[in-house]
Amino acid sequence: MGERRQWVGFTVGPFLWRRAEMLMAGTMKPLIIFIKSKVINLCLHKSSSQNAATTLPIFHSFQGHRPTLTAIYMLSLSASKLIDLDVMSKSDPMAVVYMKKRNGTLEEIGRTEVILNDLNPVWIGKISVAYHFETVQSLVFHVFDVDTTHHNVPVKTIKLSDQDFLGEASCVLSEIFTKRDKTLTLKLNNKNRKNAGMLSVHAEESVASRNAAEIVFRCTHLDNKDFLSKSDPFLRISRKVETGNAVPICKTEVVNNNLNPIWRPVYLNTQHFVSKQNPLIVECFDFNSNGSHTLIGKLQTSVSALENMHRDKTGISFVKQHHGREKILKGQLYVDAFRERQLYSFLDYISSGFELNFMVAVDFTASNGNPRSPESLHYIDPSGRLNAYQQAITEVGEVIQFYDSDRRYSAWGFGGRTMDGSVSHCFNLNGSPYHTEVEGVEGIMTAYNSGLQTVALSGPTLFGKVVHRAAEIAGQSLEQTKSKYYVLLIITDGVLSDPQESIDALVRASDLPLSILIVGVGAADFTQMEILDADKGHRLESSTGRIATRDIVQFVPMRDVQVGQKPMVEALLEELPGQFLSYMRSRDIKPLNVNIETTLPQVHNVNYPV
Amino acid sequence: MHPQNFNQPRTLEINVISAENLTIHDRPIKKNAIAYVQTDPSNVVSTKIDKEGGSFPIWNENFDLKLPMHVRNMVVQVSSNGVLIGSATIPVSDFIGDYTPVSYLHFLSYRLRDQRGIGNGIVNLSVRVKDDYFM
Numbered sequence: 001m002g003e004r005r006q007w008v009g010f011t012v013g014p015f016l017w018r019r020a021e022m023l024m025a026g027t028m029k030p031l032i033i034f035i036k037s038k039v040i041n042l043c044l045h046k047s048s049s050q051n052a053a054t055t056l057p058i059f060h061s062f063q064g065h066r067p068t069l070t071a072i073y074m075l076s077l078s079a080s081k082l083i084d085l086d087v088m089s090k091s092d093p094m095a096v097v098y099m100k101k102r103n104g105t106l107e108e109i110g111r112t113e114v115i116l117n118d119l120n121p122v123w124i125g126k127i128s129v130a131y132h133f134e135t136v137q138s139l140v141f142h143v144f145d146v147d148t149t150h151h152n153v154p155v156k157t158i159k160l161s162d163q164d165f166l167g168e169a170s171c172v173l174s175e176i177f178t179k180r181d182k183t184l185t186l187k188l189n190n191k192n193r194k195n196a197g198m199l200s201v202h203a204e205e206s207v208a209s210r211n212a213a214e215i216v217f218r219c220t221h222l223d224n225k226d227f228l229s230k231s232d233p234f235l236r237i238s239r240k241v242e243t244g245n246a247v248p249i250c251k252t253e254v255v256n257n258n259l260n261p262i263w264r265p266v267y268l269n270t271q272h273f274v275s276k277q278n279p280l281i282v283e284c285f286d287f288n289s290n291g292s293h294t295l296i297g298k299l300q301t302s303v304s305a306l307e308n309m310h311r312d313k314t315g316i317s318f319v320k321q322h323h324g325r326e327k328i329l330k331g332q333l334y335v336d337a338f339r340e341r342q343l344y345s346f347l348d349y350i351s352s353g354f355e356l357n358f359m360v361a362v363d364f365t366a367s368n369g370n371p372r373s374p375e376s377l378h379y380i381d382p383s384g385r386l387n388a389y390q391q392a393i394t395e396v397g398e399v400i401q402f403y404d405s406d407r408r409y410s411a412w413g414f415g416g417r418t419m420d421g422s423v424s425h426c427f428n429l430n431g432s433p434y435h436t437e438v439e440g441v442e443g444i445m446t447a448y449n450s451g452l453q454t455v456a457l458s459g460p461t462l463f464g465k466v467v468h469r470a471a472e473i474a475g476q477s478l479e480q481t482k483s484k485y486y487v488l489l490i491i492t493d494g495v496l497s498d499p500q501e502s503i504d505a506l507v508r509a510s511d512l513p514l515s516i517l518i519v520g521v522g523a524a525d526f527t528q529m530e531i532l533d534a535d536k537g538h539r540l541e542s543s544t545g546r547i548a549t550r551d552i553v554q555f556v557p558m559r560d561v562q563v564g565q566k567p568m569v570e571a572l573l574e575e576l577p578g579q580f581l582s583y584m585r586s587r588d589i590k591p592l593n594v595n596i597e598t599t600l601p602q603v604h605n606v607n608y609p610v
Numbered sequence: 611m612h613p614q615n616f617n618q619p620r621t622l623e624i625n626v627i628s629a630e631n632l633t634i635h636d637r638p639i640k641k642n643a644i645a646y647v648q649t650d651p652s653n654v655v656s657t658k659i660d661k662e663g664g665s666f667p668i669w670n671e672n673f674d675l676k677l678p679m680h681v682r683n684m685v686v687q688v689s690s691n692g693v694l695i696g697s698a699t700i701p702v703s704d705f706i707g708d709y710t711p712v713s714y715l716h717f718l719s720y721r722l723r724d725q726r727g728i729g730n731g732i733v734n735l736s737v738r739v740k741d742d743y744f745m
Contacts, residue, residue, distance in 0.1 A: 255666075256631075256638070257638060258664070262662075471709065472709040475708060475709030475710040475711075475714075476709050478710055478711050478714060479711045508704075508708070511710075511716055511717055511718070512710070539719070539732075541721060544699075544701065545698060545699070545720050545721040545723065546700075546704060546718065546719070546720055546721075547719035547720060547721060547732055548719070549717040549718065549719050549734075550717075586717060587715060
């Protein structure tokens, strides 16, 4: 990243931040807000414990990048060989796109225009859809032959029940991205006809969302708010929206005990500031570990004004409300660097051929309870109800499988007594002495079931071996390719017998293309597990004094989010794209086939890698 | 990468990136942090003095450093105005002989400790083993 290489990766309390943005921007439906409130609570807790941020303020946080993770995508549709239902002419097709909800109901997200007399229509109208990595977003497409009486009315008002149904198709949004040209062709189904034609779906990111301004802020002569030491300032940048409210779009890290701080670069994404003239509010706060930060001062500016401030090397003064009127403060804001750059999104990598490779490790320690007893966490219910382990495997596997082309996953167990009578802290779930890999999520489930038959639960709970093995696989893959990133899911019921052993393994793994998701099942006290999750601000430190270079662990207890059903997997996966990007960006690894683009000075009209 | 490669001299490409939270007796240092990296007493490199970064210096300087045979540890020291802030011992095994490709770029961070063993900050660097030896 140019003349200053950044030490990237650690984020502090990011979840709440993004949710808050989305809530304010109104991109989330109220219903979803309700369901997610549980997760938000969880994260309020997270962000309130970010006092550790004060001990590592220079660690660059990715706040500014976050918008790229929930990009808005535009779907374009075309079809071929549709059924001809009109007697005198050809069908007049229109496509309707639905999002399939968790309970199976369809929610319409948009429809195309009607094209007259065409069995191979290419619709112009685009359907926009917000992409969320952490959920499986099932799309359903219906194609209708629109009756001639409706031809001159707005498509929104067309009653679908009055139209002739031509066919339907469905896919998962992420399937489209994993295709190189971001185009997926689906067969249309119709109960009454054999050949109902084909439907092609092409997705592209809404223009310019890759463009970002990289800005280095500096302040001088800030007011002192602390009693014994100096202020611990950080900046928060918000965009003013039409209603007059401000939507926070990014914030800097905290610089300790300093009235003339320089912050690490922040990235303002075009998606967020919208236009360079849009008013931005910059607020400077004194960080307080209890979460109620003291406002030092605020000011209004815009991206173009910031650009000018950088060019002219001028500063602007903060102001503060004082007895009902604005008081100009001594403290000033300067822009030390202003650069426009392109930030590749997670999907840019994925659609250019990067893959996530999934690995699973299951806890076989005795604290799970005898698998034959219904109270056991490992109890296989003959009625088919999934136990906590099965649930975690399917939910996470469901999302990740779309990013893994060969769908072969490594599956291990730990803390169990295997056939040879010894306790192993990393054995193959399928019982094979050599092959760790199984086929698909079903393969993991089968291996898990057979593992329960052959392996006796034992202990202690140690992650080190499993993490080490995953790191080995991730490290060895680098010989062949840089385009693989590994995700290890560890499901455990208990407290680590030797946390330092796990931490040592995690610290070593932090330098590899690997993320580790830990799901805690059962009723154990997981506070100790949260130490592994660097969200809480602590960078993991090994017994030899080596420190994790980036946050690669995400821990979620299953019970915390069980009420809302869905969010466990979301909370678990939501930092994964950020962790993936922190690895790729720190090494300057670009999506495949885009090297030429990056050297172009102009940033508009970016062509997608094909 | 095989263990016997430990016993061959090679060249390391080191970037001393930055340090964080440098303190002396619990007080953040004001300025002039400098870092030294050595593999043995005859192979030492040092950064320029960072005058602006205070207790969060950024050097971002590249060096080639010989790693003689049998050397098992590399030492990083950070000081300011002639006073040692802390040092970190980096086992060679952190970047040679693990499961990564020979010339993998390792980003490494270490806790700096003074003579009494008290943590006085963190140093960030990257290390890559030059693969010219194998060519």
